Amino acid sequence: MTTTVTENPGKALFPNGGWDTHHHIFEPALFPYSPQRHLTPPAATVEQFVDFKRKLGLNGSVLTHGMSYGDDCTSLKAFVPLLGSETTRAIGIIDPQTTSDADLIAMHKAGIRGIRINLYRYKAMEDVELQKKAIIDHAARVAKLSLGWNLTMTTIHTEFWSELAPFVEATMAKSGIQLITDHFGLLKAASMLPSQYHEDPSRQPGFAHVMKLVRDGHLWVKLSAPYRVSERPDYADVKFLVRAFFDANKYRLVWGSDWPHTPRMRVRLPEEALTETPFLEVDDLAWLKSLRSWLSDEEWDLLMVENPKALFN
Template sequence: MPDYLPFDPHPRAPAQALPPLACDSQFHVFGPAERYPVRPGAAYEMPTATWQVAQRLHATLGIQRGVIVQATTYGADHQVVLDALAGLNGDGPRRYMGCANAAVLIERDDAYLQQLHEAGVRGARFTRGGLGISFGPAEMDRALGRVRELGWYVKVQPEPKGVAEQMTAFAHLDVPVLVDHMGRADPAAGETDASLRCLLELFQRGNFWVMLSLSEKLSHTGEPWDDVVPLARRLIDAAPDRCVWGSDWPHPISLKQPPNEGALLDLFARFAPDEATLRRILVDNPAAFFGFDVHAEVAA
Protein backbone atom coordinates (compact mmCIF):
# COMPACT_ATOMS: atom_id res chain seq x y z
CA MET A 1 0.00 0.00 0.00
CA PRO A 2 1.57 3.34 -1.03
CA ASP A 3 2.34 6.02 1.52
CA TYR A 4 -0.07 8.83 0.71
CA LEU A 5 0.88 12.37 1.63
CA PRO A 6 -0.76 14.22 4.53
CA PHE A 7 -2.61 17.52 4.34
CA ASP A 8 -0.87 20.88 4.55
CA PRO A 9 -0.45 21.47 8.30
CA HIS A 10 -0.38 25.26 7.92
CA PRO A 11 -3.66 26.31 6.28
CA ARG A 12 -4.15 30.00 5.63
CA ALA A 13 -7.29 32.05 5.41
CA PRO A 14 -8.59 32.81 1.91
CA ALA A 15 -7.92 36.26 0.49
CA GLN A 16 -11.65 36.98 0.42
CA ALA A 17 -13.61 36.49 3.64
CA LEU A 18 -16.37 33.90 3.34
CA PRO A 19 -20.03 34.67 4.01
CA PRO A 20 -21.54 33.51 7.31
CA LEU A 21 -22.52 29.82 7.36
CA ALA A 22 -20.29 28.91 4.44
CA CYS A 23 -20.21 25.13 3.98
CA ASP A 24 -17.43 22.68 3.17
CA SER A 25 -19.64 20.12 1.45
CA GLN A 26 -17.07 17.32 1.46
CA PHE A 27 -14.30 16.49 3.87
CA HIS A 28 -13.19 13.28 5.54
CA VAL A 29 -11.88 12.22 8.92
CA PHE A 30 -9.27 9.53 9.55
CA GLY A 31 -7.96 7.94 12.72
CA PRO A 32 -6.36 7.72 15.08
CA ALA A 33 -5.70 4.15 13.95
CA GLU A 34 -5.82 2.65 17.44
CA ARG A 35 -9.37 3.97 17.85
CA TYR A 36 -10.61 3.47 14.29
CA PRO A 37 -8.91 0.53 12.56
CA VAL A 38 -9.27 0.30 8.80
CA ARG A 39 -11.49 -2.41 7.36
CA PRO A 40 -9.92 -5.66 6.16
CA GLY A 41 -8.77 -5.30 2.58
CA ALA A 42 -8.96 -1.49 2.56
CA ALA A 43 -7.55 -0.04 -0.65
CA TYR A 44 -5.71 2.69 1.22
CA GLU A 45 -4.93 4.08 4.64
CA MET A 46 -4.37 7.79 5.28
CA PRO A 47 -2.31 9.65 7.86
CA THR A 48 -4.39 10.73 10.85
CA ALA A 49 -6.74 13.65 10.18
CA THR A 50 -9.18 14.02 13.07
CA TRP A 51 -12.33 16.04 13.44
CA GLN A 52 -10.54 18.30 15.91
CA VAL A 53 -8.01 19.24 13.24
CA ALA A 54 -10.83 19.74 10.72
CA GLN A 55 -12.55 22.02 13.22
CA ARG A 56 -9.44 24.20 13.52
CA LEU A 57 -9.06 24.22 9.74
CA HIS A 58 -12.62 25.44 9.26
CA ALA A 59 -12.15 28.14 11.89
CA THR A 60 -9.10 29.40 9.98
CA LEU A 61 -10.97 29.38 6.67
CA GLY A 62 -14.15 30.98 8.00
CA ILE A 63 -16.30 27.88 7.39
CA GLN A 64 -19.15 27.21 9.80
CA ARG A 65 -20.89 24.23 8.21
CA GLY A 66 -19.65 20.98 6.77
CA VAL A 67 -20.47 17.50 5.53
CA ILE A 68 -18.31 14.58 6.68
CA VAL A 69 -18.10 11.93 3.98
CA GLN A 70 -17.32 8.38 5.10
CA ALA A 71 -14.14 7.08 3.50
CA THR A 72 -13.96 3.62 1.93
CA THR A 73 -11.13 3.00 4.42
CA TYR A 74 -13.76 2.17 7.05
CA GLY A 75 -16.45 0.67 4.83
CA ALA A 76 -19.74 0.11 6.64
CA ASP A 77 -18.33 0.92 10.10
CA HIS A 78 -19.24 4.59 10.54
CA GLN A 79 -18.05 5.10 14.11
CA VAL A 80 -15.45 7.65 13.03
CA VAL A 81 -18.20 9.75 11.42
CA LEU A 82 -20.62 9.31 14.31
CA ASP A 83 -18.01 10.47 16.81
CA ALA A 84 -17.01 13.40 14.61
CA LEU A 85 -20.61 14.56 14.22
CA ALA A 86 -21.14 14.39 17.98
CA GLY A 87 -17.93 16.32 18.63
CA LEU A 88 -18.44 19.00 16.01
CA ASN A 89 -22.12 19.66 16.73
CA GLY A 90 -22.04 19.44 20.52
CA ASP A 91 -25.24 20.81 22.03
CA GLY A 92 -25.68 23.64 19.52
CA PRO A 93 -27.44 23.84 16.15
CA ARG A 94 -26.49 21.04 13.78
CA ARG A 95 -23.88 22.66 11.56
CA TYR A 96 -22.24 19.40 10.51
CA MET A 97 -23.93 16.55 8.69
CA GLY A 98 -22.73 13.28 7.26
CA CYS A 99 -22.73 11.16 4.12
CA ALA A 100 -22.44 7.39 4.51
CA ASN A 101 -20.57 4.95 2.35
CA ALA A 102 -23.13 2.95 0.35
CA ALA A 103 -21.70 -0.30 1.72
CA VAL A 104 -23.72 0.34 4.87
CA LEU A 105 -26.94 -0.04 2.88
CA ILE A 106 -26.06 -3.67 2.17
CA GLU A 107 -24.11 -4.70 5.26
CA ARG A 108 -26.01 -3.13 8.16
CA ASP A 109 -29.55 -3.36 9.51
CA ASP A 110 -32.31 -0.77 9.76
CA ALA A 111 -31.44 0.09 13.35
CA TYR A 112 -27.90 1.07 12.36
CA LEU A 113 -29.17 3.16 9.46
CA GLN A 114 -31.57 4.91 11.82
CA GLN A 115 -28.67 5.64 14.16
CA LEU A 116 -26.84 7.28 11.28
CA HIS A 117 -29.92 9.27 10.30
CA GLU A 118 -30.45 10.55 13.83
CA ALA A 119 -26.80 11.63 13.96
CA GLY A 120 -27.24 13.76 10.83
CA VAL A 121 -26.36 11.44 7.95
CA ARG A 122 -28.53 12.24 4.93
CA GLY A 123 -26.87 10.55 1.96
CA ALA A 124 -24.90 7.56 0.70
CA ARG A 125 -21.82 7.73 -1.48
CA PHE A 126 -21.30 5.17 -4.22
CA THR A 127 -17.53 5.07 -4.59
CA ARG A 128 -15.46 4.30 -7.66
CA GLY A 129 -14.74 0.67 -8.37
CA GLY A 130 -11.00 0.82 -7.79
CA LEU A 131 -11.50 1.47 -4.08
CA GLY A 132 -12.84 -2.01 -3.44
CA ILE A 133 -16.57 -1.53 -2.74
CA SER A 134 -18.93 -2.44 -5.54
CA PHE A 135 -22.38 -3.97 -6.00
CA GLY A 136 -24.03 -6.50 -8.24
CA PRO A 137 -27.37 -5.59 -9.86
CA ALA A 138 -29.51 -6.96 -7.01
CA GLU A 139 -27.37 -5.26 -4.36
CA MET A 140 -27.52 -1.98 -6.27
CA ASP A 141 -31.31 -2.17 -6.44
CA ARG A 142 -31.48 -2.87 -2.71
CA ALA A 143 -29.09 -0.06 -1.87
CA LEU A 144 -30.94 2.49 -3.97
CA GLY A 145 -34.24 1.31 -2.52
CA ARG A 146 -33.00 1.92 1.01
CA VAL A 147 -31.81 5.39 0.02
CA ARG A 148 -35.34 6.16 -1.11
CA GLU A 149 -36.86 4.68 2.05
CA LEU A 150 -34.63 6.83 4.23
CA GLY A 151 -35.25 10.00 2.26
CA TRP A 152 -31.51 10.34 1.58
CA TYR A 153 -29.59 11.56 -1.46
CA VAL A 154 -27.23 9.59 -3.68
CA LYS A 155 -23.62 10.71 -4.06
CA VAL A 156 -21.49 9.46 -6.95
CA GLN A 157 -17.69 9.42 -6.91
CA PRO A 158 -16.41 9.53 -10.50
CA GLU A 159 -13.95 7.06 -11.95
CA PRO A 160 -10.53 8.54 -12.82
CA LYS A 161 -11.47 8.80 -16.51
CA GLY A 162 -14.76 10.56 -15.78
CA VAL A 163 -18.28 9.86 -14.63
CA ALA A 164 -20.06 9.47 -17.98
CA GLU A 165 -20.20 5.67 -18.16
CA GLN A 166 -21.13 5.30 -14.47
CA MET A 167 -24.27 7.37 -14.72
CA THR A 168 -26.25 4.62 -16.45
CA ALA A 169 -26.85 3.16 -12.98
CA PHE A 170 -28.13 6.46 -11.58
CA ALA A 171 -29.66 8.46 -14.42
CA HIS A 172 -33.14 7.02 -13.83
CA LEU A 173 -33.30 8.10 -10.18
CA ASP A 174 -35.84 10.60 -8.91
CA VAL A 175 -34.02 11.23 -5.61
CA PRO A 176 -31.43 14.02 -5.32
CA VAL A 177 -28.10 12.97 -6.85
CA LEU A 178 -24.81 14.76 -6.19
CA VAL A 179 -21.92 14.08 -8.57
CA ASP A 180 -18.52 14.66 -6.99
CA HIS A 181 -15.43 16.37 -8.37
CA MET A 182 -17.04 18.09 -11.38
CA GLY A 183 -17.65 14.61 -12.78
CA ARG A 184 -13.87 14.36 -13.29
CA ALA A 185 -14.36 16.05 -16.64
CA ASP A 186 -11.12 16.80 -18.47
CA PRO A 187 -10.62 20.58 -18.46
CA ALA A 188 -8.46 20.29 -21.58
CA ALA A 189 -11.30 18.74 -23.59
CA GLY A 190 -13.79 21.56 -23.15
CA GLU A 191 -17.27 20.98 -24.52
CA THR A 192 -16.20 17.73 -26.19
CA ASP A 193 -15.65 15.96 -22.85
CA ALA A 194 -18.13 13.10 -22.40
CA SER A 195 -18.49 13.61 -18.64
CA LEU A 196 -19.16 17.32 -19.01
CA ARG A 197 -21.79 16.62 -21.67
CA CYS A 198 -23.32 13.98 -19.39
CA LEU A 199 -23.61 16.42 -16.49
CA LEU A 200 -25.12 19.14 -18.67
CA GLU A 201 -27.76 16.68 -19.87
CA LEU A 202 -28.54 15.46 -16.35
CA PHE A 203 -28.92 19.03 -15.12
CA GLN A 204 -32.03 19.24 -17.30
CA ARG A 205 -33.78 16.73 -15.02
CA GLY A 206 -33.73 19.02 -11.99
CA ASN A 207 -32.52 16.54 -9.35
CA PHE A 208 -28.83 16.31 -10.32
CA TRP A 209 -26.22 18.42 -8.55
CA VAL A 210 -22.46 18.78 -8.85
CA MET A 211 -19.61 19.25 -6.38
CA LEU A 212 -16.97 21.81 -7.36
CA SER A 213 -13.93 20.01 -5.98
CA LEU A 214 -10.72 18.13 -6.82
CA SER A 215 -9.35 21.00 -8.91
CA GLU A 216 -5.78 20.14 -7.97
CA LYS A 217 -6.11 16.64 -9.46
CA LEU A 218 -8.17 17.63 -12.50
CA SER A 219 -5.72 20.33 -13.54
CA HIS A 220 -3.06 19.67 -16.15
CA THR A 221 -1.20 22.92 -15.48
CA GLY A 222 -0.83 22.84 -11.68
CA GLU A 223 -1.28 25.59 -9.13
CA PRO A 224 -2.98 28.06 -9.44
CA TRP A 225 -5.03 25.61 -11.57
CA ASP A 226 -6.07 28.17 -14.20
CA ASP A 227 -7.22 25.48 -16.62
CA VAL A 228 -9.99 24.33 -14.26
CA VAL A 229 -11.68 27.75 -14.10
CA PRO A 230 -13.55 27.48 -17.45
CA LEU A 231 -14.86 24.01 -16.53
CA ALA A 232 -16.20 25.19 -13.17
CA ARG A 233 -17.75 28.29 -14.70
CA ARG A 234 -19.45 26.18 -17.37
CA LEU A 235 -21.09 24.05 -14.68
CA ILE A 236 -22.11 27.09 -12.65
CA ASP A 237 -23.59 28.78 -15.72
CA ALA A 238 -25.62 25.65 -16.46
CA ALA A 239 -27.02 25.13 -12.94
CA PRO A 240 -26.10 27.90 -10.45
CA ASP A 241 -28.66 26.61 -7.95
CA ARG A 242 -27.29 23.06 -8.01
CA CYS A 243 -23.58 23.54 -7.38
CA VAL A 244 -21.84 23.13 -4.03
CA TRP A 245 -18.16 23.38 -3.05
CA GLY A 246 -16.03 20.93 -1.08
CA SER A 247 -12.41 20.95 0.05
CA ASP A 248 -12.00 17.15 -0.05
CA TRP A 249 -9.67 17.58 2.95
CA PRO A 250 -7.38 15.82 3.81
CA HIS A 251 -7.16 14.94 0.11
CA PRO A 252 -7.11 11.13 0.19
CA ILE A 253 -4.80 9.13 -2.07
CA SER A 254 -2.50 12.07 -2.81
CA LEU A 255 0.87 11.16 -4.29
CA LYS A 256 1.73 14.86 -4.61
CA GLN A 257 1.64 17.32 -1.74
CA PRO A 258 -2.01 18.30 -1.14
CA PRO A 259 -2.87 21.98 -1.63
CA ASN A 260 -3.41 24.61 1.00
CA GLU A 261 -7.13 25.03 1.61
CA GLY A 262 -6.81 28.81 1.52
CA ALA A 263 -5.49 28.54 -2.03
CA LEU A 264 -8.41 26.28 -3.01
CA LEU A 265 -10.87 28.87 -1.73
CA ASP A 266 -9.04 31.59 -3.64
CA LEU A 267 -9.54 29.44 -6.73
CA PHE A 268 -13.23 29.01 -5.92
CA ALA A 269 -13.60 32.81 -5.74
CA ARG A 270 -12.44 32.83 -9.37
CA PHE A 271 -15.15 30.32 -10.26
CA ALA A 272 -17.94 32.52 -8.91
CA PRO A 273 -18.52 35.62 -11.07
CA ASP A 274 -20.09 37.73 -8.32
CA GLU A 275 -20.82 37.86 -4.58
CA ALA A 276 -24.36 36.58 -5.01
CA THR A 277 -23.18 33.44 -6.82
CA LEU A 278 -20.42 32.86 -4.29
CA ARG A 279 -22.94 33.02 -1.45
CA ARG A 280 -25.38 30.79 -3.31
CA ILE A 281 -22.81 28.02 -3.76
CA LEU A 282 -21.25 28.25 -0.29
CA VAL A 283 -24.37 28.91 1.79
CA ASP A 284 -27.77 28.68 0.11
CA ASN A 285 -27.28 25.63 -2.10
CA PRO A 286 -25.78 23.37 0.58
CA ALA A 287 -28.46 24.47 3.05
CA ALA A 288 -31.13 23.40 0.55
CA PHE A 289 -29.46 20.15 -0.54
CA PHE A 290 -28.22 18.79 2.78
CA GLY A 291 -31.08 20.09 4.92
CA PHE A 292 -29.33 22.27 7.47
CA ASP A 293 -31.82 23.57 10.01
CA VAL A 294 -32.13 27.27 9.22
CA HIS A 295 -34.71 27.76 11.99
CA ALA A 296 -32.28 26.45 14.61
CA GLU A 297 -29.66 28.93 13.39
CA VAL A 298 -32.14 31.80 13.75
CA ALA A 299 -33.12 30.64 17.24
CA ALA A 300 -29.49 30.40 18.27
Protein backbone atom coordinates in the same frame (compact mmCIF):
# COMPACT_ATOMS: atom_id res chain seq x y z
CA MET B 1 -2.16 17.24 4.41
CA THR B 2 -0.11 20.45 4.62
CA THR B 3 -2.49 23.38 4.15
CA THR B 4 -1.43 26.98 3.72
CA VAL B 5 -3.91 29.44 5.22
CA THR B 6 -3.72 32.77 6.99
CA GLU B 7 -5.66 33.68 10.13
CA ASN B 8 -9.37 34.39 9.67
CA PRO B 9 -9.69 35.25 5.96
CA GLY B 10 -13.35 34.28 6.29
CA LYS B 11 -14.55 37.82 7.00
CA ALA B 12 -13.82 38.63 3.36
CA LEU B 13 -14.51 35.24 1.75
CA PHE B 14 -17.51 34.15 3.78
CA PRO B 15 -19.54 37.15 4.94
CA ASN B 16 -22.65 34.94 5.08
CA GLY B 17 -20.89 31.80 6.32
CA GLY B 18 -19.67 28.83 4.31
CA TRP B 19 -20.05 25.05 4.17
CA ASP B 20 -17.38 22.48 3.35
CA THR B 21 -19.48 19.61 1.97
CA HIS B 22 -16.70 17.06 1.52
CA HIS B 23 -14.01 16.34 4.09
CA HIS B 24 -12.78 13.32 6.00
CA ILE B 25 -11.53 12.42 9.47
CA PHE B 26 -9.05 9.57 9.91
CA GLU B 27 -8.14 8.40 13.41
CA PRO B 28 -6.86 4.82 12.96
CA ALA B 29 -5.50 4.64 16.53
CA LEU B 30 -9.08 4.96 17.82
CA PHE B 31 -10.94 3.34 14.91
CA PRO B 32 -8.90 0.81 12.89
CA TYR B 33 -9.25 0.75 9.12
CA SER B 34 -10.99 -2.03 7.23
CA PRO B 35 -8.68 -4.93 6.23
CA GLN B 36 -10.23 -4.66 2.74
CA ARG B 37 -9.47 -0.94 2.34
CA HIS B 38 -8.32 0.55 -0.97
CA LEU B 39 -6.07 3.18 0.68
CA THR B 40 -4.22 3.66 4.01
CA PRO B 41 -4.17 7.36 4.95
CA PRO B 42 -2.23 8.85 7.88
CA ALA B 43 -4.18 10.30 10.79
CA ALA B 44 -6.21 13.46 10.16
CA THR B 45 -7.92 14.29 13.43
CA VAL B 46 -11.05 16.13 14.51
CA GLU B 47 -8.89 18.80 16.17
CA GLN B 48 -6.89 19.35 12.98
CA PHE B 49 -10.04 19.78 10.89
CA VAL B 50 -11.62 22.17 13.39
CA ASP B 51 -8.46 24.29 13.15
CA PHE B 52 -8.56 24.11 9.33
CA LYS B 53 -12.22 25.18 9.27
CA ARG B 54 -11.63 28.03 11.71
CA LYS B 55 -8.67 29.42 9.79
CA LEU B 56 -10.61 29.43 6.52
CA GLY B 57 -13.67 30.97 8.15
CA LEU B 58 -16.10 28.11 7.46
CA ASN B 59 -19.01 27.55 9.83
CA GLY B 60 -20.51 24.25 8.62
CA SER B 61 -19.30 20.98 7.17
CA VAL B 62 -20.37 17.61 5.81
CA LEU B 63 -18.14 14.81 7.07
CA THR B 64 -17.76 12.17 4.35
CA HIS B 65 -17.04 8.65 5.57
CA GLY B 66 -13.63 7.54 4.39
CA MET B 67 -13.76 4.35 2.33
CA SER B 68 -10.73 3.14 4.27
CA TYR B 69 -13.21 2.39 7.08
CA GLY B 70 -15.36 0.18 4.84
CA ASP B 71 -19.08 0.18 5.66
CA ASP B 72 -18.56 0.41 9.44
CA CYS B 73 -19.85 3.90 10.36
CA THR B 74 -18.96 3.63 14.06
CA SER B 75 -16.21 6.22 13.64
CA LEU B 76 -18.48 8.54 11.66
CA LYS B 77 -21.14 8.57 14.38
CA ALA B 78 -18.43 9.30 16.98
CA PHE B 79 -16.83 12.14 14.99
CA VAL B 80 -20.00 14.17 14.30
CA PRO B 81 -20.68 15.31 17.90
CA LEU B 82 -16.99 16.10 18.34
CA LEU B 83 -17.18 18.37 15.28
CA GLY B 84 -20.41 19.94 16.53
CA SER B 85 -23.79 18.36 15.86
CA GLU B 86 -25.43 21.73 15.14
CA THR B 87 -23.02 22.59 12.33
CA THR B 88 -22.08 19.15 11.01
CA ARG B 89 -23.84 16.66 8.76
CA ALA B 90 -22.39 13.41 7.48
CA ILE B 91 -22.39 11.02 4.54
CA GLY B 92 -22.04 7.34 5.42
CA ILE B 93 -21.35 4.06 3.69
CA ILE B 94 -23.56 0.99 4.03
CA ASP B 95 -23.92 -2.55 2.82
CA PRO B 96 -27.40 -2.47 1.21
CA GLN B 97 -27.87 -6.18 1.92
CA THR B 98 -26.90 -6.25 5.60
CA THR B 99 -27.37 -2.76 7.06
CA SER B 100 -30.61 -2.90 9.05
CA ASP B 101 -33.44 -0.38 9.32
CA ALA B 102 -32.41 0.20 12.94
CA ASP B 103 -28.87 0.98 11.79
CA LEU B 104 -30.14 3.53 9.26
CA ILE B 105 -32.40 5.22 11.79
CA ALA B 106 -29.51 5.42 14.28
CA MET B 107 -27.33 6.94 11.56
CA HIS B 108 -29.99 9.55 10.83
CA LYS B 109 -30.20 10.49 14.51
CA ALA B 110 -26.42 10.86 14.48
CA GLY B 111 -26.58 13.49 11.73
CA ILE B 112 -26.05 11.33 8.65
CA ARG B 113 -27.99 12.65 5.66
CA GLY B 114 -26.66 10.64 2.75
CA ILE B 115 -24.86 7.53 1.56
CA ARG B 116 -21.68 7.24 -0.45
CA ILE B 117 -21.66 4.33 -2.89
CA ASN B 118 -18.46 2.32 -2.47
CA LEU B 119 -17.69 1.10 -6.00
CA TYR B 120 -14.55 -0.63 -4.75
CA ARG B 121 -16.71 -3.03 -2.75
CA TYR B 122 -18.76 -3.87 -5.87
CA LYS B 123 -15.56 -4.30 -7.92
CA ALA B 124 -17.29 -1.79 -10.16
CA MET B 125 -14.59 0.83 -10.74
CA GLU B 126 -14.05 -0.48 -14.28
CA ASP B 127 -17.54 -1.83 -15.00
CA VAL B 128 -20.47 0.44 -15.87
CA GLU B 129 -23.06 -2.35 -15.47
CA LEU B 130 -21.88 -3.02 -11.92
CA GLN B 131 -22.06 0.71 -11.24
CA LYS B 132 -25.71 0.67 -12.30
CA LYS B 133 -26.34 -2.25 -9.96
CA ALA B 134 -24.69 -0.36 -7.10
CA ILE B 135 -26.95 2.64 -7.72
CA ILE B 136 -30.08 0.45 -7.84
CA ASP B 137 -29.18 -1.39 -4.63
CA HIS B 138 -28.43 1.79 -2.67
CA ALA B 139 -31.38 3.77 -4.03
CA ALA B 140 -33.79 0.99 -3.09
CA ARG B 141 -32.33 0.71 0.40
CA VAL B 142 -32.35 4.44 1.08
CA ALA B 143 -35.83 4.99 -0.38
CA LYS B 144 -37.38 2.33 1.86
CA LEU B 145 -37.31 4.45 5.03
CA SER B 146 -38.03 7.85 3.42
CA LEU B 147 -35.38 9.62 5.50
CA GLY B 148 -34.77 12.25 2.84
CA TRP B 149 -31.21 11.06 2.26
CA ASN B 150 -29.17 11.55 -0.90
CA LEU B 151 -26.70 9.29 -2.71
CA THR B 152 -23.17 10.08 -3.85
CA MET B 153 -21.38 8.20 -6.63
CA THR B 154 -18.28 9.17 -8.60
CA THR B 155 -16.96 7.19 -11.55
CA ILE B 156 -13.34 7.51 -12.68
CA HIS B 157 -14.44 6.70 -16.25
CA THR B 158 -16.20 9.81 -17.52
CA GLU B 159 -17.05 8.00 -20.75
CA PHE B 160 -19.43 5.85 -18.67
CA TRP B 161 -21.74 8.85 -18.32
CA SER B 162 -23.11 8.22 -21.81
CA GLU B 163 -24.72 5.06 -20.39
CA LEU B 164 -25.17 6.28 -16.84
CA ALA B 165 -27.00 9.51 -17.73
CA PRO B 166 -30.30 8.06 -19.00
CA PHE B 167 -30.15 5.36 -16.33
CA VAL B 168 -29.59 7.91 -13.57
CA GLU B 169 -32.39 10.12 -14.86
CA ALA B 170 -34.88 7.26 -14.81
CA THR B 171 -33.70 5.70 -11.54
CA MET B 172 -33.51 8.92 -9.54
CA ALA B 173 -36.86 10.15 -10.84
CA LYS B 174 -38.47 6.87 -9.77
CA SER B 175 -36.88 6.85 -6.32
CA GLY B 176 -37.14 10.58 -5.64
CA ILE B 177 -33.57 10.56 -4.33
CA GLN B 178 -30.99 13.27 -5.10
CA LEU B 179 -27.76 12.00 -6.69
CA ILE B 180 -24.43 13.76 -6.09
CA THR B 181 -21.08 13.29 -7.81
CA ASP B 182 -17.81 14.41 -6.23
CA HIS B 183 -14.86 16.32 -7.64
CA PHE B 184 -16.40 17.92 -10.74
CA GLY B 185 -17.69 14.51 -11.77
CA LEU B 186 -14.01 13.91 -12.58
CA LEU B 187 -14.45 15.82 -15.82
CA LYS B 188 -11.03 17.21 -16.65
CA ALA B 189 -9.58 20.64 -17.17
CA ALA B 190 -7.42 21.12 -20.27
CA SER B 191 -4.09 20.36 -18.57
CA MET B 192 -5.22 16.83 -17.77
CA LEU B 193 -6.77 16.08 -21.16
CA PRO B 194 -5.21 14.64 -24.32
CA SER B 195 -4.15 17.33 -26.78
CA GLN B 196 -7.16 16.87 -29.06
CA TYR B 197 -9.38 18.33 -26.32
CA HIS B 198 -7.22 21.29 -25.27
CA GLU B 199 -8.90 23.80 -27.55
CA ASP B 200 -12.39 22.71 -26.55
CA PRO B 201 -12.55 20.65 -23.30
CA SER B 202 -16.33 20.38 -23.69
CA ARG B 203 -15.69 17.69 -26.32
CA GLN B 204 -14.21 15.31 -23.72
CA PRO B 205 -16.09 12.05 -23.06
CA GLY B 206 -18.98 12.44 -20.63
CA PHE B 207 -19.04 16.24 -20.59
CA ALA B 208 -22.31 16.74 -22.46
CA HIS B 209 -24.08 13.98 -20.52
CA VAL B 210 -23.03 15.31 -17.11
CA MET B 211 -24.00 18.86 -18.03
CA LYS B 212 -27.43 17.73 -19.22
CA LEU B 213 -28.05 15.90 -15.95
CA VAL B 214 -27.07 19.02 -14.02
CA ARG B 215 -29.10 21.32 -16.27
CA ASP B 216 -32.20 19.15 -15.87
CA GLY B 217 -31.77 18.97 -12.09
CA HIS B 218 -30.99 15.23 -11.92
CA LEU B 219 -27.42 15.56 -10.61
CA TRP B 220 -25.65 17.63 -7.95
CA VAL B 221 -21.91 18.27 -8.36
CA LYS B 222 -19.32 19.01 -5.71
CA LEU B 223 -16.76 21.53 -6.96
CA SER B 224 -14.08 19.85 -4.88
CA ALA B 225 -10.49 18.66 -5.14
CA PRO B 226 -9.32 20.55 -8.25
CA TYR B 227 -6.06 18.61 -8.07
CA ARG B 228 -8.02 15.58 -9.25
CA VAL B 229 -8.98 17.29 -12.51
CA SER B 230 -6.09 19.68 -13.26
CA GLU B 231 -2.31 19.42 -13.48
CA ARG B 232 -1.80 23.16 -13.07
CA PRO B 233 -0.59 24.21 -9.60
CA ASP B 234 -2.87 27.29 -9.68
CA TYR B 235 -5.85 25.36 -11.16
CA ALA B 236 -6.48 28.26 -13.54
CA ASP B 237 -7.84 25.96 -16.25
CA VAL B 238 -10.52 24.70 -13.85
CA LYS B 239 -12.36 28.00 -14.47
CA PHE B 240 -13.77 26.48 -17.66
CA LEU B 241 -15.42 23.66 -15.71
CA VAL B 242 -16.67 25.98 -12.96
CA ARG B 243 -18.33 28.33 -15.43
CA ALA B 244 -19.78 25.44 -17.44
CA PHE B 245 -21.43 24.01 -14.32
CA PHE B 246 -22.81 27.36 -13.20
CA ASP B 247 -24.13 28.12 -16.65
CA ALA B 248 -25.84 24.73 -16.62
CA ASN B 249 -27.56 25.06 -13.22
CA LYS B 250 -26.36 27.26 -10.36
CA TYR B 251 -28.78 25.52 -7.97
CA ARG B 252 -27.11 22.10 -8.20
CA LEU B 253 -23.57 22.94 -7.06
CA VAL B 254 -21.78 22.79 -3.70
CA TRP B 255 -18.15 23.16 -2.62
CA GLY B 256 -15.95 20.73 -0.72
CA SER B 257 -12.32 20.90 0.36
CA ASP B 258 -11.58 17.15 0.21
CA TRP B 259 -9.45 17.77 3.33
CA PRO B 260 -7.01 16.21 4.21
CA HIS B 261 -6.40 15.75 0.47
CA THR B 262 -6.00 12.08 -0.33
CA PRO B 263 -4.49 11.07 -3.70
CA ARG B 264 -6.49 10.53 -6.88
CA MET B 265 -8.96 7.66 -7.09
CA ARG B 266 -7.72 4.47 -8.74
CA VAL B 267 -7.62 0.73 -8.20
CA ARG B 268 -4.60 -0.25 -6.08
CA LEU B 269 -3.00 -3.64 -5.60
CA PRO B 270 -3.50 -5.06 -2.07
CA GLU B 271 0.10 -4.46 -0.95
CA GLU B 272 -0.05 -0.80 -2.04
CA ALA B 273 -3.50 -0.32 -0.50
CA LEU B 274 -2.22 -1.47 2.90
CA THR B 275 0.85 0.81 2.81
CA GLU B 276 0.41 4.28 4.31
CA THR B 277 0.12 6.90 1.58
CA PRO B 278 0.84 10.56 2.44
CA PHE B 279 -1.65 13.36 1.84
CA LEU B 280 -1.18 15.94 -0.91
CA GLU B 281 -0.03 19.48 -0.17
CA VAL B 282 -2.74 21.95 -1.18
CA ASP B 283 -3.09 25.72 -0.76
CA ASP B 284 -6.80 25.76 0.02
CA LEU B 285 -7.00 29.50 0.56
CA ALA B 286 -5.45 30.28 -2.84
CA TRP B 287 -7.88 27.86 -4.50
CA LEU B 288 -10.86 29.45 -2.73
CA LYS B 289 -9.76 32.94 -3.76
CA SER B 290 -9.51 31.84 -7.39
CA LEU B 291 -12.92 30.20 -7.25
CA ARG B 292 -14.46 33.31 -5.67
CA SER B 293 -13.04 35.51 -8.43
CA TRP B 294 -14.89 33.49 -11.08
CA LEU B 295 -18.33 33.86 -9.48
CA SER B 296 -20.88 36.57 -8.83
CA ASP B 297 -21.99 37.38 -5.28
CA GLU B 298 -25.20 35.43 -5.86
CA GLU B 299 -23.37 32.39 -7.26
CA TRP B 300 -20.91 32.38 -4.36
CA ASP B 301 -23.69 32.52 -1.78
CA LEU B 302 -25.57 29.69 -3.50
CA LEU B 303 -22.44 27.53 -3.69
CA MET B 304 -21.26 28.10 -0.13
CA VAL B 305 -24.47 28.62 1.86
CA GLU B 306 -27.86 28.13 0.26
CA ASN B 307 -27.28 25.02 -1.84
CA PRO B 308 -25.59 22.97 0.93
CA LYS B 309 -28.30 23.94 3.38
CA ALA B 310 -30.94 22.73 0.90
CA LEU B 311 -29.11 19.47 0.16
CA PHE B 312 -28.07 18.49 3.69
CA ASN B 313 -30.92 19.83 5.81
